[in-house]
Amino acid sequence: MTAELRHLRCFLAIADEGTITHAAARLHMSQPALSRTLRALEDHLGVRLVDRSTHHLELTPGGRVFRDRAAAAVAAVDAALDPAGLTSWPLRLGHTGPALGEHTSELLRRWDRRHPQTPLELLRIDDRTAGLTRGKADIALLRAPFTQPGYVTEQLLTEARFAVVAVDSPLAGRTTLTLADLADEPVAINTVFGTTSLDLWPPTRRPTAVVPVTNTDDWHAAIAAGRAVGVTPASTPRMNAHPAVVYRPLTDAPDIPVLLAWRERGGHPAIPELVTLAREILTQGSEGS
Template sequence: MTAELRHLRAFVTIAEEGTVTGASARLGIGQPALSRTLRQLEEHLGVRLVDRSTHHLDLTAEGAALLPRAASALAAAEAVLDPARLGRRPLRLGHAWSAAGERTVSLLRAWEAAHPDTALELLRIDDRSAGLAQGRVDAALLRGEPADLALLGLPLRTEWLLTEPRVAAVPDGDPLAALERVTLAELADRPIAVNTVSGTTTPRLWPEGGRPECQVEVANTDDWLAIIAAGRAVGVTVDSTAGFRPHPGVTYLPLTDAPALPLVLGWIDPPAHPLVGQLAVLARRIMSPEAGPHRV
């Protein structure tokens, strides 16, 4: 048997829905036929992709490893086969928050100048992988150390772009807002706003014995900013957020003793778009310290 797009589509939909019943309704395919398609894919690959021992289907380790590749390949194939986009499919660049900070506009303008026939679409997706895991983007701006990015479980290739200093975000009315800079210890006695979906800050940023006892969990950057502006918490982010996401009621301050955070361009290998490699080269040039903040 030769695997086809319908096999990947069946697998990805079943994984997203969590049940054959839900996937069947979404695809408009009978359950027996959908189960048979999944089984054919498993036989072709020689591995079991879905654990059928429970009412809610769970992916096996092999299924979890295949899912991002399958979603990316399916999205790329469907875009290529869309007659309306033939020959000019945009390059989709995901980010979870702050994109590339003040260099975002420079990157977009430089791409437009170099590749006028291929749009670079910037998509904010509230997800730690910025849409890569679901095949919603071709590449993504990701923040974190290599070990942190490895936890995403994706077959990632990355291009290091720069390292960003961390800053504290505090309510305007907080006494800390009057300071020129702060330390982690000065934040520790306040509730910490933690973006559990796409953020990179956790209590582990603080040393043992000095970690915050209270955290306020949010699911996106907008809620993170609103919680801080309301005076319910303080937060930690990178300095690009201060320029890219200013907010009335929030003051950003240099954080003197927190490690800087790498910003990388990441994509799933093999890339879903033929120009990902050229984006990596251009992004590295735009982000280099010699380029300055607004070079095009």
């Protein structure tokens, strides 16, 4: 069998929907036909992609890796066949917020002046790689180490971490906080793209409760209600402050790397210019501070 684009689209629908029934309805095809397509793809790859042992299908480890590859391949084909792309080729910069912080607007302004024929699209995509591994972004601003094979990274800067507590919390009266100060409180953790995990604390002094959230609004809400405390990059209070919480420097937590990541081969030809511009803006900002 030769794998075709339809095999990838069928697999991605199954991965997104979690059931053959819902995926078949989304694709307007019968369930038996979709199951046969999945089996054919697995036979071609020689790898089981989906664990069928439960009612709600789960991707195998190989399936999770292949999902990103399949999504990137489908996105590339769709982009190549988009008629709008024949007149201009936008450069898609993915991020999970707050992009390049206070430097974001300057990045966009200078890019528009220097590269008017190549639109720079700033896309907030809430996943760990800001859409990069799924082909939704050509280059991504990330706030976590990224070592996946086939990609290039360049660290632009590091950000300090801040503790975040409700305005009426006893901790709000402190000028600085430590990880130990937060360890007796539930911690709100963004499980989709957050920069905080329990590994930030020493094994012997970790918070015993976690409040999982999936977006910044719910994270702020949990902290503002006094249900949890949080840890965030220094750019958050500058770019996305919340009136019902306070931000205090976290003195003993490691800084967060801010980096650009892009594919090693076959990427957008304007990526080197964007990397150079980001470097230039941050260097000038540092010299002027």
